[in-house]
Amino acid sequence: MTVVPLVDLQSVTRHVELPNGSTLEILRGVDLTVGPGEHVAIVGRSGTGKSTLLNILGLLDSPTSGEYLLEGEPVGRLRSRALARRRGDDFGFVFQQFNLLQGRTALENVAAPLLYARGKQFWNRNKLAAQSLERVGLGGRLDTRPEKLSGGEQQRVAIARALVRGPRVILADEPTGALDVETGQAIMTLLDDAANETGSALVTITHDLAIAARADRQFRLADGVLVPIHLDAPVAVAENATIAEAPSAGNRAARPATAAQTAGLTA
Numbered sequence: 695m696t697v698v699p700l701v702d703l704q705s706v707t708r709h710v711e712l713p714n715g716s717t718l719e720i721l722r723g724v725d726l727t728v729g730p731g732e733h734v735a736i737v738g739r740s741g742t743g744k745s746t747l748l749n750i751l752g753l754l755d756s757p758t759s760g761e762y763l764l765e766g767e768p769v770g771r772l773r774s775r776a777l778a779r780r781r782g783d784d785f786g787f788v789f790q791q792f793n794l795l796q797g798r799t800a801l802e803n804v805a806a807p808l809l810y811a812r813g814k815q816f817w818n819r820n821k822l823a824a825q826s827l828e829r830v831g832l833g834g835r836l837d838t839r840p841e842k843l844s845g846g847e848q849q850r851v852a853i854a855r856a857l858v859r860g861p862r863v864i865l866a867d868e869p870t871g872a873l874d875v876e877t878g879q880a881i882m883t884l885l886d887d888a889a890n891e892t893g894s895a896l897v898t899i900t901h902d903l904a905i906a907a908r909a910d911r912q913f914r915l916a917d918g919v920l921v922p923i924h925l926d927a928p929v930a931v932a933e934n935a936t937i938a939e940a941p942s943a944g945n946r947a948a949r950p951a952t953a954a955q956t957a958g959l960t961a
Contacts, residue, residue: 697729698766699727699728699763699765700730700764700862700894700895701726701751701762701763701764701863701895701897702727702762702764702766703724703725703726703727703750703751703757703760703761703762704725704760704762704763705723705724705725705759705760705761706723706724706725706726706750706757706759706760706761706762707721707722707723707724707757707759707760707918708720708743708746708747708750708755708757708758708918709758719918720743720746720918721743721746721750721757721918722917722918722919723919724747724918724919724920725920726913726920728863728895728897729895730862730893730894730895731889731890731893731894731895732889732895732896732910732911733886733889733895733896733897733898733908733909733910733911734895734896734897734898734909734912734913735897735898735899735900735905735906735907735908735909735911735912736897736898736899736900736906736912736914736915736920737900737903737906737912737913737914737915737923738901738914738915738916739901739916742915742916742917743915743918744867744899744915745867745899747899747915747920748865748867748897748899750762751863751865751897752781752785752863753769753777753780753785754781764780764784765862782807782810782811782859783859784861784862784863785861785863785864785865786855786856786857786859786861786863786864786865786894787856787866787867788849788853788856788864788865788867788869788885789852789867789868789869790867790869790871790872791872792840792848792849792852792872793852794840794848794851794852794855795840796839796840796841797839798839799836799838799839800827800832800835800836800837800838800839800840800851800854801820801823801827801836801837803840803851804823804826804827804854804858805819805820805822805823805858807855807858807859808822808823808858808859811859815859822858823854823858824836826855826857826858827851827854829854829857829888830850830851830854830857831850832847832850832854835847845872845873845877846873846877846880849869849870849872849873849877849881850881850884853869853884853888857888857892860892862895863894863895863896863897864885864888864894864895864896864897865897866885866896866898866899866900868900869881869882869885870882870900870905871900871901871902875904878902879904879905882898882905885898886908903925906925907925912924912925
């Protein structure tokens with residue numbers, strides 16, 4: 695029996711027309727599939743199109759060409775209201791800067807996405823938010839505001855918010871970038887466990903090779919092209935890691951290089 699990928703990008707491009715009439719190619723023929731319960735990491739320098747790719751995956755932006763299948767359904771055929779519904783129902787977003795509502799409690803922050811839910815999710819939003827916070831170890835901080843929480847605790851609130859609607863796809867954009875190494879690893883363990891328990895796909899955008907090495911598969915995004923790579927795991931120190939492109943017809947044996955160089959993280 696063939697398992698339909700949750701996410702399936704086929705030859706996706708994204709171009710932007712500049713004021714001078716020229717065209718900026720951000721993504722060039724991206725192919726990516728992510729299955730249920732699978733963790734995929736994408737690494738690359740700033741400005742390589744990682745955020746654009748994440749926005750397309752999360753239905754926040756549309757490709758210029760190519761096709762995006764979400765659980766086998768062509769996203770391009772959905773109207774704006776259907777897109778918004780699928781974005782809210784099927785995706786959970788985790789960001790580097792947490793993006794919590796200041797002046798609101800942890801419970802209110804996590805319950806916020808459920809204000810757009812329907813039926814039982816809407817009416818039981820505070821109960822569901824409390825359960826989600828309990829799941830990330832913050833059951834005792836429901837009434838605490840973000841400014842009274844540590845960076846790691848704020849990210850846990852953000853994860854609880856991302857998971858509260860039971861998303862099919864979790865998109866994490868530099869989720870550990872504002873955290874120390876130990877806290878960052880703990881946050882990734884939470885995300886990995888959540889994906890494994892619920893069968894959600896997890897896509898992590900990161901420049902941290904130690905974080906990327908935790909994923910089932912890794913990719914490098916450079917010059918708008920997504921290339922499969924392999925990171926040695928575990929990676930204790932990113933500078934000592936080795937990375938190689940996955941073998942292809944024209945590249946059956948790739949030479950090891952410094953992780954940062956081959957991942958496109960250095961000039």
